Amino acid sequence: MSPKASKVLFLIADGFGDWPLDELNGRTPIEAAETPHLDELARTGILGRCKTIPQGMAPGSDTANMSLLGFDPARYHTGRGPIEAAAQGLRFEPDDLIWRMNLVNLTSLADDGVMLDYSSGHITTPQAAPLIEMLQAELGDETFSFVPGVQYRHLLIQKGGANGPDARLFVNPPHDLTNKSIAADVEAFAASPELDRIVRRAAELLAGPENTTKARSIWPWGQGGPLLLPDFRETFGLRGAVISAVDLIKGLGLASGMEVLEVEGVTGLLDTNYQGKVDAALAFLEHGDFVFLHVEAPDECGHSGIAADKVEAMRRFDARIVGPLRESLAGQDIVWVAACDHYTPIVERTHTTDPVPFLLQFPGCTPSGPESFSEAQADSTGLMIEEGHALLPWILRQSGAAK
Incomplete structure (x- = not known):
C-alpha cells in the first residue's frame, strides 16, 4: 500500500x-504494561495533555x-442516547426524547x-435482543418504544418528550453506580409517572422465569433531543472514518x-x-485521509x-493495534496520534475529568523529551490543550496535515 502524505491516524x-x-508498585496500568510501539512514538514525538471534558459537563x-473529533460538546451535545441513535441511522422528530437504556442487574x-x-454480566447481543423485543411487545405504545442495540446498550424513545419535564431529569450513568445505592435515581424515575411505570413494569417482566440472563431492570439515562453535527470533511478537509465496537463512536461518525x-x-x-x-x-x-480507531x-x-486486566488491555492495544x-x-508520511478520551481509574471504577495524555508523531517533528508514553x-512536558475540541485542529496545524 502507498498512501499519500498527511494521512492521520487517531x-x-x-x-x-x-x-x-x-498493587502495581506505584505505577499506572500503562506504565506497568509493555508498550514498546507507543514508547517509540513518544521518544520521537510530542507529548501533552488535553482537557476533553468541558467545564461543568459529565x-x-x-x-x-466528541471533543477528540473536533466538535465542541458545549455547543453540540444533546445527550448520550441521541448519539447512539445516530449510529443506527434512526430519524426523529425535533421533539422526540431519546434515552440510552442499559440492561442492568x-x-x-x-x-x-x-x-x-x-x-x-456483559450480556451478549443475541441474549439481549429477545428481551428488548419482549419489552417492546408488552410495553411499547404511542409514547414509548424500545429499540435494540448492542450487548447491554439499547434505546428508549419517548415521543414528544424533548419539550417536557422528563428532558430535565437527571439519572446517573449506571457505570457510575457499581455496588452503590440507586436511591437518588429511584426518586428521579418517580418524578415522571409514565417513565416510572415503564421502568417498574419492565423489571417485573425481566424477573420472569423465561429470562435466564442477569438482566433484571432497564436503566434509561443520558436523554436528549436529536443530534446534529457539522460535516467532518467540510470542517477539516479530510475524508474520515471511524472504527469501533460501540454505537457511541459510530453515531458520532455517522452524524458528522x-x-x-x-x-x-x-x-x-x-x-x-484487533x-x-x-x-x-x-x-x-x-x-481516505483520517481514521479514528477506537478500542473500548x-x-x-x-x-x-x-x-x-487493564494492564493487559494496554499491552494488547500496543501489540495488536499500534505495532x-x-x-x-x-516509511509513509503518517500523522500518528494516540490518546484516551477520559480517565477510568481502577480505584474509582468510573470516569473522571483529569486532562488526558496524548502523543503526536509525524515526519520531521521535534521530540518533546519523554522516553515513554504515560500520564506522568x-x-x-507542560503542554496543555485547554479545550478538547481544539486538539484536532492543533494537531493538523502542527503536522502540516491541515487541508
Missing part, C-alpha cells in the same frame, strides 16, 4: 488514563470523543436497592458524515478483533476494577 484506547496503584465517552428497584452490574467501518468480531472487550480493525484502517487509508477494552477493565499499523505503514510523561 488511535484511542478508551479510558486508559489512571492513577498510580499500590466525564463521559460521549462528550470526550439490581438488588431491587427500591430506595435500598444497589446497582450490581451496569452491563448485566464520516464512514463507519464495520468489523466482524469486535466486542468492546479484551477479546475484540486484526480486523487494523485491516479496516489500512484499507480505508488507500483512499481499557475502559471496560477500568469499570471492572481489575488492574491486571501492526506501524509495520504496515513504515505527558504531564512532564
